[in-house]
Amino acid sequence: MILTVTLNAALDVTYAVDALVPHATHRVREVHARGGGKGVNVARVLAALGEDAVVTGLAGGATGLAIRAGLAAAGLADATVPIAGESRRTVTVVADGDATVFNEPGPHVTAAEWRAFTERFTALAADADAVALSGSLPRGLPADCYAGLVRIARAAGAWTLVDTGGEPLHAALAAEPDAVTPNAAELARALPRPEPVAGVTPEEALAGAEELRAAGARAVVVTLGVAGMVAVTDEGAWRARSGAVVRGNPTGAGDACVAALVAVRSRPWPERIRDAVALSAAAVLAPVAGAVDLAAYRRLRSGVVVEGVDAAGSRR
Amino acid sequence: MILTVTLNAALDVTYAVDALVPHATHRVREVHARGGGKGVNVARVLAALGEDAVVTGLAGGATGLAIRAGLAAAGLADATVPIAGESRRTVTVVADGDATVFNEPGPHVTAAEWRAFTERFTALAADADAVALSGSLPRGLPADCYAGLVRIARAAGAWTLVDTGGEPLHAALAAEPDAVTPNAAELARALPRPEPVAGVTPEEALAGAEELRAAGARAVVVTLGVAGMVAVTDEGAWRARSGAVVRGNPTGAGDACVAALVAVRSRPWPERIRDAVALSAAAVLAPVAGAVDLAAYRRLRSGVVVEGVDAAGSRR
Numbered sequence: 249m250i251l252t253v254t255l256n257a258a259l260d261v262t263y264a265v266d267a268l269v270p271h272a273t274h275r276v277r278e279v280h281a282r283g284g285g286k287g288v289n290v291a292r293v294l295a296a297l298g299e300d301a302v303v304t305g306l307a308g309g310a311t312g313l314a315i316r317a318g319l320a321a322a323g324l325a326d327a328t329v330p331i332a333g334e335s336r337r338t339v340t341v342v343a344d345g346d347a348t349v350f351n352e353p354g355p356h357v358t359a360a361e362w363r364a365f366t367e368r369f370t371a372l373a374a375d376a377d378a379v380a381l382s383g384s385l386p387r388g389l390p391a392d393c394y395a396g397l398v399r400i401a402r403a404a405g406a407w408t409l410v411d412t413g414g415e416p417l418h419a420a421l422a423a424e425p426d427a428v429t430p431n432a433a434e435l436a437r438a439l440p441r442p443e444p445v446a447g448v449t450p451e452e453a454l455a456g457a458e459e460l461r462a463a464g465a466r467a468v469v470v471t472l473g474v475a476g477m478v479a480v481t482d483e484g485a486w487r488a489r490s491g492a493v494v495r496g497n498p499t500g501a502g503d504a505c506v507a508a509l510v511a512v513r514s515r516p517w518p519e520r521i522r523d524a525v526a527l528s529a530a531a532v533l534a535p536v537a538g539a540v541d542l543a544a545y546r547r548l549r550s551g552v553v554v555e556g557v558d559a560a561g562s563r564r
Numbered sequence: 565m566i567l568t569v570t571l572n573a574a575l576d577v578t579y580a581v582d583a584l585v586p587h588a589t590h591r592v593r594e595v596h597a598r599g600g601g602k603g604v605n606v607a608r609v610l611a612a613l614g615e616d617a618v619v620t621g622l623a624g625g626a627t628g629l630a631i632r633a634g635l636a637a638a639g640l641a642d643a644t645v646p647i648a649g650e651s652r653r654t655v656t657v658v659a660d661g662d663a664t665v666f667n668e669p670g671p672h673v674t675a676a677e678w679r680a681f682t683e684r685f686t687a688l689a690a691d692a693d694a695v696a697l698s699g700s701l702p703r704g705l706p707a708d709c710y711a712g713l714v715r716i717a718r719a720a721g722a723w724t725l726v727d728t729g730g731e732p733l734h735a736a737l738a739a740e741p742d743a744v745t746p747n748a749a750e751l752a753r754a755l756p757r758p759e760p761v762a763g764v765t766p767e768e769a770l771a772g773a774e775e776l777r778a779a780g781a782r783a784v785v786v787t788l789g790v791a792g793m794v795a796v797t798d799e800g801a802w803r804a805r806s807g808a809v810v811r812g813n814p815t816g817a818g819d820a821c822v823a824a825l826v827a828v829r830s831r832p833w834p835e836r837i838r839d840a841v842a843l844s845a846a847a848v849l850a851p852v853a854g855a856v857d858l859a860a861y862r863r864l865r866s867g868v869v870v871e872g873v874d875a876a877g878s879r880r
Contacts, residue, residue, distance in 0.1 A: 263655075263666055263668070265666065268586050269664075270584050270586065270662070270664050271662045271663065271664055272664060272665070273664075273665040273667065274664075274665060274666045274667065275667055275669070276666050276667060276668045276669060277669070279668050279669070310626035310627075310629065310630060311626075313626065314626060339579075339655060339666075341666065346586070346587045347587065348585075348586050348587055348588060348589075348590075349588070349589040349590060350579055350581065350590045350592050350655075350657065351589065351590065351591055351592060352579075352592045352595050353591070353592060353593070353595070
């Protein structure tokens with residue numbers, strides 16, 4: 249069983265409007281709501297791949313109930329832990345093919361709720377072959393809470409992956425997760441720089457990934473959007489990119505990358521990276537986050553270009 | 565007892581962000597939610613004036629429950645009728661003191677739900693001295709549904725007011741409501757023009773109001789924002805405006821106008837208009853829709869300028 253963890257679960261709401269005009273009143277033509285959060289999307293993709301995925305995390309209030317109803321409707325095993333606070337919504341306003349996003353901050357989690365979650369997580373991790381921990385933290389949780397969960401999962405014998413950024417990522421490294429998967433901005437915020445930069449080149453990403461590995465991560469996979477991915481592992485370092493340019497909805501591509509890395513965790517790293525790039529591209533081709541085009545995934549896999557590199561970024 | 569009707573009740577949500585940037589992702593700093601809809605705001609103002617207000621309308625789903633919880637928290641009598649559909653939200657994004665509004669379309673109401681509401685409304689109207697019907701219609705309701713409710717209320721001996729626009733306003737006129745209160749845009753959409761105009765001058769408003777009276781309304785009060793109001797009644801026609809310029813939140817000013825007209829419905833029309841202008845201004849001074857600054861209301865009343873006009877718009 250693969251356990252996905254979403255501590256700041258969300259109801260992802262999409263508003264279709266004719267045009268976004270600041271300071272105007274808009275009639276929303278269509279409202280679409282989907283229970284989400286990054287770990288939920290990972291579980292959806294794992295289920296599409298035929299894996300046995302279980303969703304845990306924190307969910308509260310009417311929005312939490314809506315998120316859980318969405319898990320049930322998707323046929324996902326729901327092991328979320330209830331909290332008193334109201335789970336957050338994200339509102340994406342789509343007009344003319346462009347999206348403007350509003351992310352609510354999420355609930356405040358009490359110390360007692362966190363203890364209850366940790367107990368539930370410990371029981372779930374005992375049955376898990378792998379654990380993926382995804383996304384931002386709701387208020388009230390310590391920045392090192394992913395580190396604690398990774399230690400519990402590793403003690404239970406599970407393979408572990410952390411997909412987050414900034415201080416929660418930095419703090420998780422000490423627990424030596426099997427993989428971390430920052431995007432460029434998350435990597436930049438996790439590095440101890442006086443002036444964090446929002447974008448990094450593949451060469452900077454390799455150097456940053458080396459730093460995260462030195463701090464404890466067993467493998468670091470940096471997702472760079474259309475520029476592909478770089479991976480630094482104990483088997484070596486690689487750069488990979490899709491042979492075909494895909495256009496579509498990039499939301500959820502990172503979650504598909506996580507799902508691939510978890511699903512093929514026992515294979516050699518160059519194969520893992522190939523699958524991660526192909527499945528991310530297949531997610532871009534799907535209309536909503538958490539969905540993948542499996543036929544495209546199989547088709548794209550052979551076209552992914554994987555090159556070994558040394559730590560300075562040049563080809564081997 | 566005064567009955568307020570909100571067929572398309574809403575949960576009014578406010579997002580505070582640093583700046584609204586189209587196509588960007590925004591971290592929402594603060595989320596504020598308040599059960600609303602125009603008739604709910606009318607009831608809040610009536611309660612502040614010491615009137616015995618009862619709220620009815622249609623509410624469904626988790627959002628409907630949140631709206632009803634808000635009524636209870638405000639101490640308002642809740643006679644809403646449940647529906648299967650999910651009540652709508654409005655999302656107002658506030659940045660730099662400016663507001664950008666997204667209005668969800670609202671639920672679909674079934675014929676059986678509408679019959680159940682009509683039965684409940686008939687029972688409530690029997691105990692009502694006055695009935696105020698406010699706002700847009702959810703999907704599934706006929707455009708003439710306010711006409712049917714006005715007839716039921718009038719048959720029960722209640723004074724009636726309809727605050728809406730366009731086709732629902734136009735269709736309500738045949739039932740001869742005691743007052744209708746369109747704003748300039750609502751008036752323009754209710755007039756049978758080949759090219760409706762969004763804004764009207766006070767002179768055009770008077771002419772339009774005469775048309776609505778000819779179609780059945782006993783009195784027509786057109787709200788014109790900072791330009792005040794014009795009223796055409798069976799006692800004569802008036803133009804009124806606040807002597808003091810007020811700045812603040814105009815949302816809810818129209819609902820305060822309705823509350824004033826209902827509360828002072830037994831007095832001569834010039835006094836009613838004076839109160840409506842003063843209470844609307846007092847609503848602008850209050851931070852949220854449905855609230856009024858009662859001290860300002862009393863202070864502003866004497867400064868309201870009320871002038872008799874003839875139907876062509878010149879002073880008498």
